[in-house]
Amino acid sequence: MKGAASVERIVPYRRPPPGSQPEYLHPSYASSVRRAPTRPLVLLPHTLSEVTGPVFGHADVGPADQDLTARHAGEPLGERIVVTGRVLDEGGRPVPHTLVEVWQANAAGRYRHVNDGHPAPLDPNFDGCGRALTDAEGRYRFVTIRPGAYPWKNHPNAWRPSHVHFSLFGPAFTTRLVTQMYFPGDPLLPFDPIFNCTADAAARARLVSAFDWEHTVPGHALGFRFDVVLRGRDATPMER
Ligand SMILES: [Fe+2]
Numbered sequence: 206m207k208g209a210a211s212v213e214r215i216v217p218y219r220r221p222p223p224g225s226q227p228e229y230l231h232p233s234y235a236s237s238v239r240r241a242p243t244r245p246l247v248l249l250p251h252t253l254s255e256v257t258g259p260v261f262g263h264a265d266v267g268p269a270d271q272d273l274t275a276r277h278a279g280e281p282l283g284e285r286i287v288v289t290g291r292v293l294d295e296g297g298r299p300v301p302h303t304l305v306e307v308w309q310a311n312a313a314g315r316y317r318h319v320n321d322g323h324p325a326p327l328d329p330n331f332d333g334c335g336r337a338l339t340d341a342e343g344r345y346r347f348v349t350i351r352p353g354a355y356p357w358k359n360h361p362n363a364w365r366p367s368h369v370h371f372s373l374f375g376p377a378f379t380t381r382l383v384t385q386m387y388f389p390g391d392p393l394l395p396f397d398p399i400f401n402c403t404a405d406a407a408a409r410a411r412l413v414s415a416f417d418w419e420h421t422v423p424g425h426a427l428g429f430r431f432d433v434v435l436r437g438r439d440a441t442p443m444e445r
Pocket residue numbers: 310365368370
């Protein structure tokens with residue numbers, strides 16, 4: 206009887222509501238057809254290295270890492286923006302000391318990457334990568350430029366909406382989460398297979414940042430707010 210009572214106390218992990226996270230297989234997103242698992246997933250046991258690292262200190266990530274516009278002698282071209290928000294748990298509590306990494310295309314829609322063949326100009330004053338640690342209130346903040354839309358080969362005349370890639374690391378490699386932030390009012394959003402991998406419209410909306418006067422810097426940069434909820438009913442859709 207004692208054993209039965211303890212079993213009753215187990216609170217099961219609440220799985221995401223159906224449609225609130227991207228499916229592995231989303232046929233209109235061509236790459237998902239090739240990489241979606243065709244067999245049940247195999248759970249691998251964690252090892253010590255996976256649950257104890259990486260460890261980042263404030264000495265490793267400095268203020269210069271948060272300003273993508275101040276890496277070079279000149280200013281990057283494009284519309285300067287502030288992207289800021291909070292990392293929150295399922296109860297709305299801040300998650301401090303989380304490594305937030307971002308990467309993005311430049312204002313012309315070109316990545317500084319060997320695999321980017323889009324014939325748009327590179328910007329010698331823009332690398333497109335940044336990182337920050339969340340503070341005690343779970344806040345992060347980047348200064349960057351608004352990325353341009355770019356074409357891709359998913360289907361004829363396919364264009365990705367403007368977006369910023371996000372990676373979040375908690376205290377271990379196994380806690381890494383990856384997602385993308387979009388901009389409000391982007392006319393390409395309804396046509397983007399990656400954005401639409403998440404079936405539920407309310408969940409998809411959590412991928413779209415909000416224009417924010419509070420974080421707009423007068424005469425300098427428009428502000429956009431993007432909170433990331435790690436799990437629970439209001440979880441941000443994450444790439445799988
Ligand atoms: Fe991208």
